[in-house]
Amino acid sequence: MRDARRHGVSGIATAALVGVLAAAVSLPAVAQSPAVGDPIRIGASLALTGDAAPDSKLVRDGYDFWAETVNAGGGIVVDGVARPIELVIRDDGSDRDQAARLVENLIAEEDVDFLLAPWGSGNTNAVAPIAERYQKLMVAPLAASDEIWEQGYRYLFGVLPIGSTNMRPLVPMVQDLGLTRVGVVTTDDLFPLLAAEGVSQQAKDAGLEVVVDEIYPPGTIDVGSLITRIQEAAPEALAAPVDVADALVLLRQMKERDYLPPILAFSGATLVPDFLSNAGADAEGLFGITYWSPALPYADALFGSAADYAAAFEARFGYAPTHDNVAASISGYALQRGIETAGSLDTTAVRDGMLSLDETTVFGQMAFDERGVNTGVTTYVVQIQDGTPVIVSPADAAAAAPLWPIPGWSER
Amino acid sequence: MSQAIVNGILTGGLYAAFGIGLSLIYGVTRVISAVHGAFIVIGAYLAQSAWMAFGLDPFLMVPVLLVIGFGLGYGVQRLFIDKVMRRRVVMTITLTFGLDLIAVTGILLVFGADLRTISVPYASVGFDVLGARIPLVRLGIFAVAVILALGLELILRRTQIGTTIRAVSQNRTAAELLGIDTGHAFGMAHGLAAAVACGAGALLALIQPLQPFMGLSVLLIAFAVVVLAGFGSIAPVLISGMILGLTENLAGLYIGTEYQRLAIFVAYLAVASILPAGLFGRRFYAH
Known part of the structure; x- marks a missing residue:
């Protein structure tokens, strides 16, 4: 009896294995989906604790939502290979010096491909010089301070209009x-x-x-x-x-x-x-x-309409999204569109790709000027x-x- | 003007409640306790939790917090500070600072980083006196802060344990020779100090959104109060708290709100450099 059961189990396992192998072999041929490549690693230092934590949580959720939405669709296709997003997020405890150290560490030790910025102008200002020094592209969701955009940073983009x-x-x-x-x-x-x-x-x-x-x-x-x-x-x-x-x-x-x-x-x-x-x-x-x-008539290819974004976001996180959440998601999306336009992960090519964008997203119009400021958004x-x-x-x-x-x- | 004076005095009572425990600990044990702000924040979080869970008014939570705070203070003194008390001052500061970091991390783990507030139904109730508005909440906070200060004074002056604490602070060696358990006495002193701090936390929770890292700014105010008062006595601490509250409010009104916090620390520096023993001279509990 025991033997029979054992045989039964292994028999099913064998059948399943054969099935999986068959599927694995036949799938690329049938669906023509791109091969799955290594993840694109995107680093960010966020204030998950401390004074800036309530605001930073919105950014984190926005980033996560973008990455999860992209990954659910297979990833970003670069050169015929679908590459999922891997977010590498570190907690700076609302300490700007710590944020700068973490970003340097993300670039030098963790070898991330791109960066997303922390919440807020002050924090972004603290980490932008590091990204600049290592020539890593960084997209900032909520860095609206005018001064940041007068520094001539070459590798920094921001999705909000300037703060004044x-x-x-x-x-x-x-x-x-x-x-x-x-x-x-x-x-x-x-x-x-x-x-x-x-x-x-x-x-x-x-x-x-x-x-x-x-x-x-x-x-x-x-x-x-x-x-x-x-x-x-x-x-x-x-x-x-x-x-x-x-x-x-x-x-x-x-x-x-x-x-x-x-x-x-x-x-x-x-x-x-x-x-x-x-x-x-x-x-x-x-x-x-x-x-x-969510009532605004905005839409894009990734998230659908603004209302779709709001519904899916709320289903995922249990609260209605604010512009902070969307700005964070759109920061990821801007990077994604830059990569897709460039067809590579090369920093200069992606930067050129982002500068060439002029399209509608769930956040409204998206078009970056030479400073890296998104000039399309309405307030x-x-x-x-x-x-x-x-x-x-x-x-x-x-x-x-x-x-x-x-x-x-x-x-x- | 009258409004600024009312504000200054009412807020000053709370500032005094932050400082009193710090002053007592230093007066008795000569330890500058960096963990004091954490006791206040713990009190604030517990009051907010009781409010959220049972709708318990923070003022009613104060007696409970006194007991909890006493236990925490006594435990911290006996378990940790006792071990380094006779070492150099840098040891006690390092230890209490370490304890503070542990406490803040604990608060973060237990309560999370989200802002928490208490909104009592009588938040907008108040009286108009001579053109100044006296909010009921602020009046209550002031009254409880003063009661805590006076209660502490009474315990130190009129009870057996108060006498013991004063004896130990006056001459530790002599007290030990008389068979007094000095470790217990120091524990009691720290317990009383932490009790007032925890109680004051409930008052803070009534006016400020809670964040795990808020202890530092509270501790700085407590230090300013104590430096102004001179370490180790209670009535001057109350007066100093009010002087700082008034300084902050009058500076905010007449110089500009951007300078109100600076005004506190300018007062602190001025007193520390001109009158290093505080505005009220050097007067310890024992005298």
């Missing part, structure tokens, strides 16, 4: 609403300062009065004196391009003081899941800035209405009208 333009679309919206008094407050950090200067300048150029213009240290526990200054200036619209943690502190302490400007706009923070889950109902009515929404103002972010400006893309003033704390 970030909050500018707020100005025409405020004008359309007939408001004249605006305020700008921000933390003393690379991107926040640029976005603040940009919107402040734009407001002045448009003839609006900038009644309060303040900078404060990131991570401040007590923003009481800042709120006093804002209250005294009484802006009708306040722009605050600060990160998620600082946005939560500012919002919380405004609530303690029972104060809220008629319009309060953070930048991308308004849409970050970590912000929305922590702010809860307090986020209602807040304005924010985004480069992307939108969103507002949290009934718990959901909706585009409220510019008018031609708006899904709803901006609601203001934001209901006060006692009216909720």
Whole structure:
């Protein structure tokens, strides 16, 4: 009996083996799929822990989603060989020096083919010189600081528009609403300062009065004196391009003081899941800035439509994607399109390939100028209405009208 | 102006609560404890977890945290710091800094890196007094911080263990000759210090989003408070906390918000270089 069972098992195993071999032999002939080659190794240092972790997680998920989507389709075809993506991600603990060391290590020791950048301008600025020194192509999802793109980096590309333009679309919206008094407050950090200067300048150029213009240290526990200054200036619209943690502190302490400007706009923070889950109902009515929404009529060959991207992403990660996620995925996709256009992994060829791109993706238009900046992206103002972010400006893309003033704390 | 003064005093109470334990530990054991910020952050995370799991108000969590903090502080003192206390100061700093790294990594493993906040239903409740807004939450934080400070003072002045701690801090050798278990006394001192730190953590969780690495900035504030007060006494620590809170808020209002944190450390440096014993002179618990 035992022997019979053993024979039975081995018999099945033999049959299966024969089948697999037959399939392996016949498959290339039938499907004409390219041979599977070695993976393309793409390195990144991300802040998986520390201050920048909430933002960096969005980037990581965006990278993973791109790599998984590509690999599900077999990989990137280079010279007739389908090569899967292998992401090599290291945790820099939100320490920029550590990020620089890790990137050097990724290039010199781990032998990666290309690099994707960390979250944020400051971190990208810290690692870009290393990539430049080793002549490795690096694509940055969220490095919008103007200065980075004035350094003349040859091997750095970025998928976002430059930062000083970030909050500018707020100005025409405020004008359309007939408001004249605006305020700008921000933390003393690379991107926040640029976005603040940009919107402040734009407001002045448009003839609006900038009644309060303040900078404060990131991570401040007590923003009481800042709120006093804002209250005294009484802006009708306040722009605050600060990160998620600082946005939560500012919002919380405004609530303690029972104060809220008629319009309060953070930048991308308004849409970050970590912000929305922590702010809860307090986020209602807040304005924010985004480069992307699943409702926009964008599409590409890899992800399908913007709505498809959103649905597949949410199914995979359990939360609705923000523009940070998409920017990260598109950074990978930009590299992919560069490689496909070049037909090789040679850095110079891929760089030329990326510079020649001018096409639509789920993130909007993608076309890089000589600095490596994507000049195709449009910026939108969103507002949290009934718990959901909706585009409220510019008018031609708006899904709803901006609601203001934001209901006060006692009216909720 | 009145708003800045109210803010400064209310926040200063919390800053004092950060500093009190550090001051006690140094006053009694002569150890500069870099792990103190971690006790505060642990308290904050536990308060946030209790809030998430049971909806327990952070103010009600304070007594629980006092007990937990006491156990942690006593354990850290007896298990680790005791071993190096008579060594050079660099040894104790290295040890406590190492413990801090372990604590932060532990927090990260247990709680993850996501931001965590507590949003109590009375967050927007407050009173208007003389043109200044006094948020109920801030008033509560201030009151609990002061109660913690006064409670610590009472324990040190009026109880047997307080007397023992003061005796040990005054003259360790003499205390040992009298048969006092100095290791236990040091453990009790560190336990009391960590208890207040853990309790203060619940207060911090009410105003700041929690991140595993936030301990360092809290520790810096605690150091500034203690340097201003002079190591080793409690009432000056309370006053120093408020002076720093006021400095921060008035600088923010009149000089500019970008200088408010700088103002704290300028005050710290000024006092440390001009009055190295602190604003209130050198006065230890024993005196």
